[in-house]
Amino acid sequence: MNIIELDAVHNQREITRLLEEHRHGADSSIPPYERTMLSLAAYENDSFVGGVTGDVAWNILNVNLLAVDPACRGTGLGAALLAEIENRARQLGCKVSELTTMSWQAPHFYQKQGYEIFGEIKDCPNEGHTKYYLKKRL
Structure with a gap:
């Protein structure tokens, strides 16, 4: 595993994607972030x-x-x-x-x-x- 610095816009997009995947699995009634x-x-x-x-x-x-x-x-x-x-x-x-x-x-x-x-x-x-x-x- 590698932990690196990443520009904030790209990092935020990737984090949001992961959170959205988690949201779908947790409760589909929660609106998109x-x-x-x-x-x-x-x-x-x-x-x-x-x-x-x-x-x-x-x-x-x-x-x-x-x-x-x-x-x-x-x-x-x-x-x-x-x-x-x-x-x-x-x-x-x-x-x-x-x-x-x-x-x-x-x-x-x-x-x-x-x-x-x-x-x-x-x-x-x-x-x-x-x-x-x-x-x-x-």
Whole structure:
């Protein structure tokens, strides 16, 4: 057996194929695993000021990245980006959104947007910090 590095797109395709084979054997009523990528960007005067990315699979939105330029923080841009990706996910049939954030990032921001913490890893990436897992019904 050989374990090698493989480009992420090819590896993901192969892993998905194996998971689909397993799904067919386990329960044929489970829908296929199909991922739809979402990527939104905000510009002001031709300058990038924020963005959000995520993917949708099995009616769940997974928010991957969200960031706003420091000069635009507190303006509602982050909330608008999050609301827009959630709206697009709803149009794709999503019932739930999930994401992770670190203690020094934005757990309170996400809670203001209706997310609730359902798990955490303390002392990550080092002592005194926490990784939070959040979810929201859409």
